[in-house]
Amino acid sequence: MDETVEVKAPSNFLERIIEDDLAAGKVPNNMIITRFPPEPNGYLHIGHIKSICLNFGLAEKYQGRCHLRYDDTNPEKEELEYIESIKRDISWLGFDWGEHEYYASDYYGQLHQIAVRLIKEGKAFIDELSAEELKEYRGTLTEVGKNSPWRDRPIEESLALFEEMRQGKHPEGSMVLRAKIDMASPNMNMRDPTLYRIKFAHHVRTGDEWCIYPMYDFTHPISDAIEGITHSICTLEFEDHRPAYDWATEIDGIDHAPRQYEFARLNINYMVMSKRRLLNLVKLGIVDGWDDPRMPTISGIRRRGYSPESMKDFVGRVGVAKSESVVDYSLLEFCVREDLNKRAKRLMVVLEPIKLIIDNYPEDRVEYFDAVDNPEDPNSPSHPVPFTRELYIEAEDFAEHPPKGYHRLYIGNEVRLKYAYYVTPTSVEKDEDGNIVAVHCTYDPASRGGATEDGRRVRGTSHWVSASEGVEIEVHLYDKLFASEYPGQGTGNYLDDLNPDSHVIVTDAKAEVEILKTQVGDYLQFIRNGYFCLDSKHSDEGRQVYNRTVTLRDSWARMKQKMGL
RNA sequence: UGGGAAGUCGCCAAGUGGUUAAGGCUCUGGUUUUUGGUGCCGGCAUCGGGGGUUCGAAUCCCUCCUUCCCAGCCA
Numbered sequence: 072m073d074e075t076v077e078v079k080a081p082s083n084f085l086e087r088i089i090e091d092d093l094a095a096g097k098v099p100n101n102m103i104i105t106r107f108p109p110e111p112n113g114y115l116h117i118g119h120i121k122s123i124c125l126n127f128g129l130a131e132k133y134q135g136r137c138h139l140r141y142d143d144t145n146p147e148k149e150e151l152e153y154i155e156s157i158k159r160d161i162s163w164l165g166f167d168w169g170e171h172e173y174y175a176s177d178y179y180g181q182l183h184q185i186a187v188r189l190i191k192e193g194k195a196f197i198d199e200l201s202a203e204e205l206k207e208y209r210g211t212l213t214e215v216g217k218n219s220p221w222r223d224r225p226i227e228e229s230l231a232l233f234e235e236m237r238q239g240k241h242p243e244g245s246m247v248l249r250a251k252i253d254m255a256s257p258n259m260n261m262r263d264p265t266l267y268r269i270k271f272a273h274h275v276r277t278g279d280e281w282c283i284y285p286m287y288d289f290t291h292p293i294s295d296a297i298e299g300i301t302h303s304i305c306t307l308e309f310e311d312h313r314p315a316y317d318w319a320t321e322i323d324g325i326d327h328a329p330r331q332y333e334f335a336r337l338n339i340n341y342m343v344m345s346k347r348r349l350l351n352l353v354k355l356g357i358v359d360g361w362d363d364p365r366m367p368t369i370s371g372i373r374r375r376g377y378s379p380e381s382m383k384d385f386v387g388r389v390g391v392a393k394s395e396s397v398v399d400y401s402l403l404e405f406c407v408r409e410d411l412n413k414r415a416k417r418l419m420v421v422l423e424p425i426k427l428i429i430d431n432y433p434e435d436r437v438e439y440f441d442a443v444d445n446p447e448d449p450n451s452p453s454h455p456v457p458f459t460r461e462l463y464i465e466a467e468d469f470a471e472h473p474p475k476g477y478h479r480l481y482i483g484n485e486v487r488l489k490y491a492y493y494v495t496p497t498s499v500e501k502d503e504d505g506n507i508v509a510v511h512c513t514y515d516p517a518s519r520g521g522a523t524e525d526g527r528r529v530r531g532t533s534h535w536v537s538a539s540e541g542v543e544i545e546v547h548l549y550d551k552l553f554a555s556e557y558p559g560q561g562t563g564n565y566l567d568d569l570n571p572d573s574h575v576i577v578t579d580a581k582a583e584v585e586i587l588k589t590q591v592g593d594y595l596q597f598i599r600n601g602y603f604c605l606d607s608k609h610s611d612e613g614r615q616v617y618n619r620t621v622t623l624r625d626s627w628a629r630m631k632q633k634m635g636l
Numbered sequence: 637u638g639g640g641a642a643g644u645c646g647c648c649a650a651g652u653g654g655u656u657a658a659g660g661c662u663c664u665g666g667u668u669u670u671u672g673g674u675g676c677c678g679g680c681a682u683c684g685g686g687g688g689u690u691c692g693a694a695u696c697c698c699u700c701c702u703u704c705c706c707a708g709c710c711a
Contacts, residue, residue, distance in 0.1 A: 080650090082650090083649095083650095108711090109711095110710085110711050112710090112711080142711065144710090144711080145710060145711070147710095148710080148711090198709095201709095202708085202709060205708095205709075206707075206708090209707055210638095210707070211638085211707055212637095212638055212639075212706070212707060213637060213638045213639095214638080214707095215638090216707090243709080244709065246709090247709050249709095256639085257638050257639040257640090258638095258639055258640075258706080259638095259639085259706055259707050260706075262707085265708085265709055267709085268708095268709035269709080270709085284709095286708090286709080286710085286711090287710070287711050288711095290711095291711085307641070307642090307704080307705070308704095308705055308706080308711095309705095309711090310640055310641060310705070310706090311639075311640055311641090311705070311706050312706090313640090314640095333641085335642085340647085388648080388649095388659095388660055388661075389648060389649085389660095390648065390649050390650085390660090391649095392642095392648085392649070393641070393642065394641090394642045394643065394648095394649095394704095395641090395642070395703080395704055395705090396647080396648060396649090397647075397648085398647065398648055398661090399646090399647045399648075399661060399662065400647095401647080401661060401662055402647075402648070402660080402661045402662085403661095404661095405660090405661060405662090406661090408673090408674095412673080412674060413674095417671080446670095446671085446674080447674070447675095476672090477672095478672080479672090487670060488670095489670055489671075490670070491670095520670085521670045522670070529670090530672090531672080532669095532670050532671065532672090533671095534671075596671085596673085598671050598673085599671045599672085599673070600671090601673095623671075623673050623674095624672095624673065624674095625672075625673085626672055626673090627672040628672090630672080
């Protein structure tokens with residue numbers, strides 16, 4: 072009988088609001104209902120992960136539920152492809168909306184009825200002002216607007232016109248349905264907002280059933296109310312819309328008026344997040360589609376090899392608040408590394424190979440060493456790695472003129488080949504241009520396994536791949552898509568800040584054979600190089616293509632930089 | 637110059653009148669290590685400015701400053 076009462080304080084202002092509402096008995100059936108309301112006009116990105124985790128996470132934490140509702144009220148921009156990708160992305164994150172998959176378009180009938188009622192009650196009217204006139208009448212930020220000359224037209228007339236609009240008897244742009252609120256409101260959203268507009272567009276879900284479509288400020292709050300949403304969470308830019316939200320949910324006959332709360336959207340430096348900019352990158356062919364591993368889209372992140380767990384951890388660490396913020400890219404990388412360190416299988420892969428020849432090792436001998444899959448896991452299995460006289464090592468692991476503090480291979484310096492033997496370089500072979508072609512060395516048979524009885528120390532350990540027993544793979548080294556912290560800040564054009572080194576292709580990397588067992592979705596660490604995954608798009612049976620997810624932290628690289636090397 | 641919001645360490649972010657002002661990332665010392673990875677130990681803020689209230693303020697009041705959002709028949 073443990074009496075310990077876990078009083079976990081709410082971790083952000085939304086949790087506090089929910090807990091207060093729950094405690095005050097304000098929530099119907101004591102069950103909160105949230106919703107994730109994407110518009111299917113593009114791919115979801117990392118910013119959406121924050122919203123998804125918030126909405127689904129809150130529902131989980133307080134034993135409520137979260138609806139997936141598509142805000143599909145603009146048929147011109149919405150596509151089935153997006154609807155499907157959104158579901159795939161949310162599922163990948165591990166969230167389940169169960170039966171609760173909805174579409175604002177499901178409510179078109181009800182929305183229409185409410186609109187008709189508003190007209191009958193004199194609370195809405197058909198306006199025949201053109202778009203330009205409408206803009207003029209709206210006023211400016213500092214000047215109040217003017218009532219439309221159509222505002223006081225007879226109810227019957229508006230009713231008839233609205234019906235004709237619905238029947239397609241009027242062209243696009245000729246008239247709209249507007250609410251009568253207050254043209255003098257300091258809040259632009261309350262200056263008789265448009266409720267319905269005419270669009271002769273084919274809708275993904277309703278086809279050609281409608282040619283009038285409701286606007287966000289009318290649709291969203293009512294959809295929330297219909298679904299019994301208790302806490303409607305959105306981003307800061309909708310703060311100004313809250314009065315409109317409240318106006319709509321307070322229309323007679325609408326029950327369980329939900330409340331809207333706003334939080335700061337996620338921004339990360341070195342990234343662009345707007346759908347417009349992302350779409351542009353795709354259209355211009357700057358990236359390999361929406362799922363390019365450098366894209367911040369969920370599909371890009373997945374293809375890059377980031378795990379859903381690390382993404383949830385990331386948004387959790389970022390927190391939820393109301394101040395606009397820009398999160399450091401380093402936090403993202405930290406979360407990815409932390410998760411992958413625990414789960415990635417270790418393999419030896421040489422990205423920039425040079426040959427290492429062990430002169431005193433038998434020419435035709437092949438011996439196998441045992442390599443642990445993951446040293447972080449005490450129960451980890453291991454796999455065999457073939458070792459031979461000729462190997463490939465990383466070019467970076469040998470230096471003709473070692474800088475201060477360098478303890479890898481150089482003439483006379485004994486270094487360990489991981490799992491295998493200690494070797495000492497003796498000479499270098501160069502081509503006519505002076506490039507190092509091969510390094511010769513001798514090995515100490517007594518160091519078999521990578522240690523000696525005398526306990527003598529070696530400072531460096533290098534990874535290696537047998538020249539004859541290894542396989543060749545293609546590796547794509549990805550880095551930040553943008554080179555500046557705030558893309559476009561300098562010139563005003565974010566494309567000016569593209570990082571020219573964001574995608575480097577290595578076609579002749581050498582890998583231990585074990586790599587052939589890799590499946591798409593496996594998390595790998597190429598020892599001392601970083602985390603990698605099999606590319607889901609460009610790998611085929613004949614050739615494996617790997618994507619670098621993220622590098623390992625590299626304190627030697629930083630030291631070199633500091634020393635100006 | 638209208639309205640709405642935000643300002644706590646380089647980046648996030650707790651804190652809601654009495655705390656040595658949480659925590660994470662970054663940075664940085666050291667240590668462990670068959671990954672210059674990981675792990676472990678340590679360092680790093682007086683709260684946008686100025687007044688005031690109070691025995692006592694990041695927390696209350698006044699004032700000033702800065703930043704962001706809003707004038708789609710987009711969401």
